[in-house]
Amino acid sequence: MVGALPGSTAELTIIILPIQILTMLEVNGLTKYYGDLCAVNDVGFRIDEGEFVTLLGPSGCGKTTLLHMIAGLREPTEGEVTLRSENVTNLPPEERNIGMAFQSTALFPHMTVRENIAYGLRMHGYDEEERHARVQEFLELVDLPNHDDHRPGELSGGQQQRVSLARALAYEPDILLLDEPLTGLDRVLREEMRQWLMTLQRELGVTSLYVTHDQEDALSMSDKVVVLDDGEIQQVDHPQAIYEQPVNDFVAEFVGKSMQFSGPIRNDGPRPFVDAGDTCVVLPNDSVSSDREEVSLYVRPEDVNIEAAQATADGGATTVAATEENAFPGTIEKVSNLGNRAEVTATLESGETALASTNRFPHLEVGDEVLVTFDSESVIVL
Ligand code: ADP
């Protein structure tokens, strides 16, 4: 006889809990005046746990000031800093659990690497045994396991940056602040460090705010980019949106290169277009709101084609194709071969400058007559 086993009728209950994303850092209305100069004006954004956020902007736009206010190294004129839902605006730096690695790495030159890292741990209350274990662990993490007895002066720039990072990470900060850590490194090392830093950040899952004036850093590393100019936030978005859908002229011009036009929108053709002097640029289908008369247009170099113009029977270059949508005759000004691709500059007959990113080593030379084309859907209208 097959009887029911005790408990076999018990129902399995699965409780699905919503995944709670913790806001690690929030700044609100953060403002800093130095005398009459407003260095940071009413800045607000948030960073979720584990996110890698880049603060991108030109030199002097207020990035370091903003970072220092978050760290507690500078007092805001107005506004609030919240860390793990706690208002820390009035707490001194040592009472905020924040890790910092700055541009001019503030390693103590008279201390060894070990002492430098242990110093940060001591400040955060780790006892000697823990300090010893953690120094070793984090030196291994930054690939410098045998450098504990070196002094900073005996290390390369890149190695010093890694020690500085180990020091900032060893006490497990709520958030890691990095102020232009790759500035001053050469191109190859910079790229290597970028990759290394990203891997490390993802592995540790440490929430990070990375300050840079370098758009490549921002676009290649971040979950989210905060674009700052003149102390004010311009756009907060994913890297792709920052590049493909900039919200204003500053973002469009600061992040990436482009071909530019400006002029009034006209609706008296089969499709809306912009009358940019001697050039008419057909616009994307969904972009035109009739209440905006004067607009700026941007086309990214990856969306621009430059081809040698077809010769006509009488020896001249044809301009027939120029009557097509967004096709303009021009002359090559410059060909920059960059190895894996090339950047080609041409001057249009109407006077504008066209910039195209092409396949490597294109068969084009300065002075060649060309046809510059792009799809109307690739035009960014601002
Ligand atoms: P960034 O880091 O983006 O280069 P900063 O935050 O260092 O910008 O500087 C923002 C503005 O504030 C600049 O105009 C700079 O000259 C000014 N500034 C920065 N620190 C001070 C200071 N301690 N006293 C007066 N002005 C300052």
Ligand code: MG
């Ligand atoms: Mg700075």
